[in-house]
Amino acid sequence: MKHEVPIERPAVSAYTVPADAPEADGTLAWEATTIVVAEVTAGDATGTGWTYAPASVAALMDEVLVPVVQGLDALDIPAAHDAMTKAVRNTGRAGAAGCAISALDIALWDLKARLLELPLVRLLGAARDEVPVYGSGGFTTYHDTHLAAQLNGWVHGQRIPRVKIKVGEGWGRAAARDVSRVRTARDVIGPQAELYVDANGGYTRKQAVRVGRVLAEYGVGWFEEPVSSDDLRGLALVRDALVCDVTAGEYGFDLPYFARLIPSVDCVQVDATRCGGLTEWLRAAALAQAHGLEVSAHGAPHAHAAAAACVANLRHVEWFHDHVRIESMFFDGALDPTGGVIRPDGGVGHGLELRTGDVEEFRVV
Secondary structure, three states: OOOOOEOOOOEEEEEEEEEEEEEEOOOOEEEEEEEEEEEEEEOOEEEEEEEEOOOHHHHHHHHHHHHHHOOOEOOOHHHHHHHHHHHOOOOOOOOHHHHHHHHHHHHHHHHHHHHOOOEHHHHHOOOOOOEEEEEEOOOOOOOHHHHHHHHHHHHHHOOOOEEEEEOOHHHHOOHHHHHHHHHHHHHHHOOOOEEEEEOOOOOOHHHHHHHHHHHHHHOEEEEEOOOOOOOHHHHHHHHHHOOOEEEEOOOOOOHHHHHHHHHHOOEEEEOOOOOOHHHHHHHHHHHHHHOOOEEEEOOOHHHHHHHHOOOOOEEEEEEEHHHHHHHHHHEEOOOOOOOOEEOOOOOOEOOOEEOOHHHHHHEOO
C-alpha cells in the first residue's frame, strides 16, 4: 500500500532588499531586489524554495498554485509540477507564473529530501563532488575602482578563476566605455583568469559582432545575450561570426523555449527560479545534453547547487553578487566558493535554513 505524505497549505512571503550600491546592466537599472519565498510542510518536515521576482508573484502563488498542491503527496513531485502547470493555463506559463511554479517546485524537492532524511544531492544522484562557479557582477554603474575591488575579491581573494561583467550600457550606446571596462577587467584579473561579458540583449546584431571582435583581443570567451534572447536567428548569426561562446537562456520559462534556443547558442543557461524549478531545470539540462551542449545555472546559486552537481553536462553556476548577498543574509548554511567551486553536500535537503526573524525588516508580503 502506498504511503502518502500530504502537503499542508504552503506559506508564501516576499522580501525586498536594497542593493549595496546602485546597479544596472545594458538594459535595466535597479536599487533593490525582491525574493519571494515558499515554505511547504508535510509530516514533520518543511521545504523552502524561492524566486527573484516582484512581490505580486507571492499573491499569484497563493491564489492560483497553493490550492492545487495542497493535499497532494509530497513524494510525487512530477504530479505537483504537472498540476501547477495546468493551473496557469489561462494565466500564462511564462513570466510571473513561471517564477511562482519555480519557488514551489524548489521547496518540494527540499521537502522530499528532508522527509527521506537525505541531502538533496544524494536524492538526485551526484555526478560530481564539486561545482564550478564564476563571479558575476561588474555592473555598468560601477566606476573603475569599484569594479576592480569586486574583481580582485573574486580572483585574488576567493581564487575564483572566472568572472563576468556587464556591457551593452544604455542599449549599446556606450560601446567605447564597454570596451574600456573590459580592458580594465583584464588588467585587474591578469592573463590566466577567464573573462566573460553579459550585454543583456543591449546590442544590435552587427554591433554585437563588431564589439565581440574587439573583446576577443582581451580574451573574452563568453558573450552572454549579445542580442535579445528572443532573437534566436540573431544569436545564431552572432555565434557563427565570433570565436567566443555565445550564450543565452536565463529568460527561458518552459522546455519548448529551450528546444527552440539550442540551435542558436554554444552553452544553454537555465534558471531554476524561472523555468519551473528543479524539475524543469533537470529536463532542460537533459535536452541540452542530447544536443551535445553544456548548461550553466543562471543566478540563485544556492537554489541550483545540488541539481548542478547531478548533471554530467554542467559547465558552471553563476555566483551572482545580488543573489549571493541575499542568500547569505536569509539562510544559514550558505556555501563557500573559495577556490572557484562549491560543495553542496551539507545537511539534509538543500542544506539551507531560513532566518525568518533576522530578515523580518525586509518583508513586504
